[in-house]
Amino acid sequence: MPEVFERMRGLYTPCTDIRRKIFVGISRFVLAGRKPEEIDYLPFDIIDMGKPAYRCCSYRELSIVRQRIRLAFGLPLIEERDNTPVSAGIEAAFTDRKVIQAPLVNVIRAACEKCPEDKVIVTDMCQSCMAHPCSIVCPVNAISFPDGGKAFIDQKKCVKCMKCVKACPYQSITRMVRPCAAACGVDAIHSDPDGFAAIDQGKCVNCGLCTVSCPFAAISDKTELVQVLHQLMGPQVGHPYALLAPSFVGQFGRLASPGAIVAGLHAIGFKAVHEVALGADCDTLLLAKRLAEKAGPRDPLDKSFLGTSCCPSWVQTARGHFPEFAGHIAESFTPMVETAKLIKDREPSARVVFIGPCIAKKAEALEPELRPYVDHVLTFEELAAIFVAKDIDLAAIDPSGFPEEASALGRGYAVAGGVGGAIAEVAKIKYGKEDTVFAKADTLRNCRTMLAEIKAGKATPDLVEGMACPGGCVGGPGTLIGLAFARNEVGKFAAAAANREPSCPGD
Amino acid sequence: MEPIKVRVCVGTNCCFAGGEALIEMLESDADLGEFIVIEGVRCMDKTCSGGRDSPVAEIGGRILVRATPEKVMEEIERLAAARIAGLDTSRSTPSGGEALHA
Numbered sequence: 001m002p003e004v005f006e007r008m009r010g011l012y013t014p015c016t017d018i019r020r021k022i023f024v025g026i027s028r029f030v031l032a033g034r035k036p037e038e039i040d041y042l043p044f045d046i047i048d049m050g051k052p053a054y055r056c057c058s059y060r061e062l063s064i065v066r067q068r069i070r071l072a073f074g075l076p077l078i079e080e081r082d083n084t085p086v087s088a089g090i091e092a093a094f095t096d097r098k099v100i101q102a103p104l105v106n107v108i109r110a111a112c113e114k115c116p117e118d119k120v121i122v123t124d125m126c127q128s129c130m131a132h133p134c135s136i137v138c139p140v141n142a143i144s145f146p147d148g149g150k151a152f153i154d155q156k157k158c159v160k161c162m163k164c165v166k167a168c169p170y171q172s173i174t175r176m177v178r179p180c181a182a183a184c185g186v187d188a189i190h191s192d193p194d195g196f197a198a199i200d201q202g203k204c205v206n207c208g209l210c211t212v213s214c215p216f217a218a219i220s221d222k223t224e225l226v227q228v229l230h231q232l233m234g235p236q237v238g239h240p241y242a243l244l245a246p247s248f249v250g251q252f253g254r255l256a257s258p259g260a261i262v263a264g265l266h267a268i269g270f271k272a273v274h275e276v277a278l279g280a281d282c283d284t285l286l287l288a289k290r291l292a293e294k295a296g297p298r299d300p301l302d303k304s305f306l307g308t309s310c311c312p313s314w315v316q317t318a319r320g321h322f323p324e325f326a327g328h329i330a331e332s333f334t335p336m337v338e339t340a341k342l343i344k345d346r347e348p349s350a351r352v353v354f355i356g357p358c359i360a361k362k363a364e365a366l367e368p369e370l371r372p373y374v375d376h377v378l379t380f381e382e383l384a385a386i387f388v389a390k391d392i393d394l395a396a397i398d399p400s401g402f403p404e405e406a407s408a409l410g411r412g413y414a415v416a417g418g419v420g421g422a423i424a425e426v427a428k429i430k431y432g433k434e435d436t437v438f439a440k441a442d443t444l445r446n447c448r449t450m451l452a453e454i455k456a457g458k459a460t461p462d463l464v465e466g467m468a469c470p471g472g473c474v475g476g477p478g479t480l481i482g483l484a485f486a487r488n489e490v491g492k493f494a495a496a497a498a499n500r501e502p503s504c505p506g507d
Numbered sequence: 508m509e510p511i512k513v514r515v516c517v518g519t520n521c522c523f524a525g526g527e528a529l530i531e532m533l534e535s536d537a538d539l540g541e542f543i544v545i546e547g548v549r550c551m552d553k554t555c556s557g558g559r560d561s562p563v564a565e566i567g568g569r570i571l572v573r574a575t576p577e578k579v580m581e582e583i584e585r586l587a588a589a590r591i592a593g594l595d596t597s598r599s600t601p602s603g604g605e606a607l608h609a
Contacts, residue, residue, distance in 0.1 A: 010528055011528060012524070016525070024558075253517040253519065253522035253527055255517050255548075388558055393519045393549075393550055480522070480523075482527075
C-alpha cells in the first residue's frame, strides 16, 4: 500500500481547489490595492454563500476560509472558537517585511473532523464465519462475537498487531490511521483533549506532508504571498530577486519552459532570476572535499559518515532522533542559503525570494542567522497563484533566455539520490575517491530506519543522503505536478546544462 | 477505430485549476490507451473566461469547461459508444465546439 500522501498525489481534489482559490483570491485582493479594512469581503470572492461546495454548510465553509486566509496572510492562527474575530490585526500583514513566525504548520480545528487516531476495525464484510481465525490469532483476546454476530474488537485490549487483519479470509478487518499522523515521519501529531489533531511543535520539522495528506484540508502552513506581493508592487521595484529551486522545471505545465518561467517572473516584477542549483554546486564541491578527506581504510566498527545537509527537515530529524550522529551531518548551508549569499554579496540591496516545493525552507529562513540572506520563501503553488492573478500565461509568453549557470549535477539535487550522487561523483573525479559507500533514504520514516540500521551496525556507509519528501524535492508539498513527470523534466533540464561538473563562483 | 482526440489546455490558468492533473490521470489510465490521443495545448480562445471556467478540454471537437475527470470520462465514453454504434457524433455536438476547432 503506498504511503498516504502518494494515494492522493496528482489528483486535483476539492482540498487542492480551495487552497488554490484562496491563494488566487488573496493575490487579486492585494494587487487590486484593497485595504485591510475590506478584509471581511475577501471570503466572498472565494466562496459563494448559500452554495456550499466543500462543506456541509456555508457558515462552516466561511469560518474555515477566514482562518485559511489568515494563515495565508502569514499571521498567527486565530480561530473563531477563540471568541476573537479572525481578521483581528490583519493590517500587520500588509507590508513587504517578513511577518511569519513559528509555528508554520497549523491545525485549523474548525476544519478537523477528529478522525480516529489509529484503530483496527471490523467492517461490514465480516461473515461471522465458523473458522473465525481472527479471534484465534489475537494474542490479547480482544475479539468477541456479541450475540453470535460479527466480530467485535475491544479497543481497550487491542494492541494493533495486525494478526487478525492478515488472518481474515474475507479481508474484513482493517486498520484506520489518521492520514495526517500517518504522513508524519516524526510522530508529531496526536489529539488534543477534544479529539482534534494537534501538532507537537517541539517534534515537528515542518516537512509539510500532513498539509497535503489531510482529506479535509484541515492542516495548513503560513504563506508569505502578501508580503512578496508588496515587495513586487512596492516603490522598490527592481530589487526583488527570484531564486528557483532545482525542482522548478515543468512545475507550471508542460508548455512552460524554463525560459518562459523566467519571463513570467520578470513580468510580475522580479528583477533577476537565478537557479538554486548554483548554490547546490557550491555544496557539492564542499562536501566532496569533506568526503575525500575521510578516505582511507575503514574500521568496520566505524559508524561515522558524512550526512547531506540540503533538506532542513532531514537534518533536524537526524540530529534530533540520533544525537550520536549529529556531528556527522554536514554543517554547510543549504543550496538556498548558498545561492542567496552569492547574490547578496554581489548586490546588497537585493531582496531574495526563494521559490521552491518546500515548507521546511520557510522555517529555515526564520533562523536568525539566515534572515539576512533569504527575505521570503514561496512555494511553486503560491507563485502560480500570482501568475494567475496577474493573468500571465506561461504557455504563451515569449521566453527569456535562461541564465546558464548551474551544472547538471547541481540541477539533479531535486531528485532523491541526486545530492549524494553528485558528491560521490565529484569526490571520485576530483579526489580519486573510488570506494564511496552511499546510502540514501526518502521520507522521514525511511530516513529514521536507515539511521537505525547504521546505528545497529547493519550498514556502514560513508556518505548518507536524507530527503524528507517522497522522491526528493520533486515530491514536496508545494509542487504542482506529478512525481514521474517532474523527475523526467528535471532530468532533461540537467542534461541540457553546459557543464556536468560543478563550479562555485565563491571559490 | 480512430482514437478520440482529447486536447487539454495547459495554459497557466488551466494548469492551476487541474489541467495537468487531468492529463496525468488520463495518461495513467492504461485502459484508455488505445481509445484516445491526449495533447496538452495552449489557451483555446480564452474559453476559460480568465480562469473562472478552467480547466478547459476539447474532446472530439467538443469544448468542455470546468473539466473534471468525471466529466471528461463521461464524454469519452459517450463518444466511444456512439462510434461503436456507427454514429458520427462530431456533427451533432452543440454549437461552439466546431467553430473553436477552426
